Amino acid sequence: MRIKKEIFLEMIEHCKGCFPYEACGILGGKDSIATEIYKIKNIETSSVSYFMDPVEQLKAMKDMKNKGIEMIGIFHSHPYGFAYPSNKDIELSFYDVCHVIISLNPEQENLNFEARAFKIKDGKVYEEELVIE
Numbered sequence: 001m002r003i004k005k006e007i008f009l010e011m012i013e014h015c016k017g018c019f020p021y022e023a024c025g026i027l028g029g030k031d032s033i034a035t036e037i038y039k040i041k042n043i044e045t046s047s048v049s050y051f052m053d054p055v056e057q058l059k060a061m062k063d064m065k066n067k068g069i070e071m072i073g074i075f076h077s078h079p080y081g082f083a084y085p086s087n088k089d090i091e092l093s094f095y096d097v098c099h100v101i102i103s104l105n106p107e108q109e110n111l112n113f114e115a116r117a118f119k120i121k122d123g124k125v126y127e128e129e130l131v132i133e
């Protein structure tokens with residue numbers, strides 16, 4: 001999966017801004033390149049899980065349809081955890097899209113954040129290459 005640099009930076013800023021809670025949102029684009037970001041409210045207001053506000057999610061879906069782009073990724077942050085899907089992320093992943101996870105783990109010194117991308121299918125996790133361009 002590829003992400004336009006300005007979209008990537010906006011996503012990281014959003015995740016930092018939501019700290020200590022998980023941030024979440026949708027990445028829209030075409031041909032596996034994310035060119036649009038939809039920051040969506042985490043209605044769980046939690047540090048270990050997220051649930052996207054359904055109204056905001058629907059708005060994002062409509063906007064993508066209007067723009068002729070698709071949902072190619074879902075992103076969320078792990079404020080204290082590693083950049084790897086949690087058991088709950090694996091259980092609740094019902095979209096066949098790329099999952100971008102941004103770790104803000106403050107215990108990882110000298111590391112501001114780490115972003116990795118995964119495909120989750122039938123309870124299995126496959127890492128995808130994440131390219132910022």
Ligand SMILES: [Zn+2]
Nearest residue numbers: 076085086089
């Ligand atoms: Zn997660």
